[in-house]
Amino acid sequence: MLIPTYDDMLAARARIKPYVHHTPVLTSSFLNELTGAELFFKCENFQKAAAFKVRGASNAVFGLNDEQAKRGVATHSSGNHALSLSYAAGRRGIPCHVVMPHSAPQAKKDAVIGYGGKITECEPSTSSREAVFAEVQERTGADFVHPYNDPRVIAGQGTCSFELVEQVDGLNAVVAPIGGGGMISGTCLTLSHKAPDVAVIAAEPEQADDAYRSFKAGQIIADDAPVTVADGLKVPLKDLTWHFVSNHVSDILTAGEQEIIDAMRLIWARMKIVVEPSSAVPLATILKNKDRFAGKRLGVIITGGNVDLDKLPWMNS
Incomplete structure (x- = not known):
């Protein structure tokens, strides 16, 4: 740790x-x-x-080296971290993959899409979120930026x-x-x-x-x-x-x-x-x-x- x-x-x-x-x-x-x-x-x-959450997301995105940044970033989030990471990735011009529960507020989903993030939906439970995310990360090779840990x-x-x-x-x-x-x-x-x-x-x-x-x-x-x-x-x-x-x-x-x-x-x-x-x-x-x-x-x-x-x-x- x-x-x-x-x-x-x-x-x-x-x-x-x-x-x-x-x-x-x-x-x-x-x-x-x-x-x-x-x-x-x-x-x-x-x-x-x-x-x-834009503070933490920006620190993670702009701390990546060029080789890491090419593969983009990925996370799972019910909202604010998702749209914050999408914002930061957009400012750096790299892809952002987000796993969100289908029950997340539409305003937050719209913001993620508006900032250029790509959403994959999951069930509204921690176990579903982590399982779906594992698939997305394996597929993309993106750098995992956990919402808080x-x-x-x-x-x-x-x-x-x-x-x-x-x-x-x-x-x-x-x-x-x-x-x-x-x-x-x-x-x-x-x-x-x-x-x-x-x-x-x-x-x-x-x-x-x-x-x-x-x-x-x-x-x-x-x-x-x-x-x-x-x-x-x-x-x-x-x-x-x-x-x-x-x-x-x-x-x-x-x-x-x-x-x-x-x-x-x-x-x-x-x-x-x-x-x-x-x-x-x-x-x-x-x-x-x-x-x-x-x-x-x-x-x-x-x-x-x-x-x-x-x-x-x-x-x-």
Whole structure:
């Protein structure tokens, strides 16, 4: 297991600079009053491809040598990593092969195709995804860029919290969503070196709480096909991300489906920005644990804004 270092993150920062946005930090006095904390939202929904995953994907794609790049890249992803890798591969002019569950949001499939990615569909389970992917990789010989269990990807994701702590002084904690753990791992990688006094807190849906259960048990517990509105957070931890979670995360907090939907709607209504359900999980957990966060300065990572506008979750809730 090759664990990425702080120097890898700094190298990633230089490598990806031409291809990613330095995203803004927004605040909301209404949400500060509602939570009793000072919230600083790092808005990766304004990132290229509307997702933080462009950072890790770009680092992997532009780190390939010319011989590797010719064969292209391949991955399996329910959405944001797929379209981010397609974006990065398109910028380098190389092929990108993506295995996606047929149930993935149409908006994310359309984005992959728009960036030039080639989709192969699978069933919405980890086992099906990995089996179909094995066939695609064997056929193409492309370089596998795992959505999160890849040192290049984690180093790239670490550039987000590097920017955040340069933009905002005196944070007590950074709260970010956790699915497979790529963003959380990158956050741990950066903050443990650059701002070791800042706690890293992961936020997870109750209906996909395998990271929470893993954290409590002290070992990886994986679910095959959890069901949650937060479609970006359905995947389990792997060995590399578990290394960072088990060593550096202070706590994992969970929120229910309605709490996530309410938090998402609150961000749309009060901040006037488009965020996807996965991005609302941190605010949902902060609202649920107000006493814990009262008076604290919190960085909140908004991980993406890829939403199917015809199927907003509160339309059915």
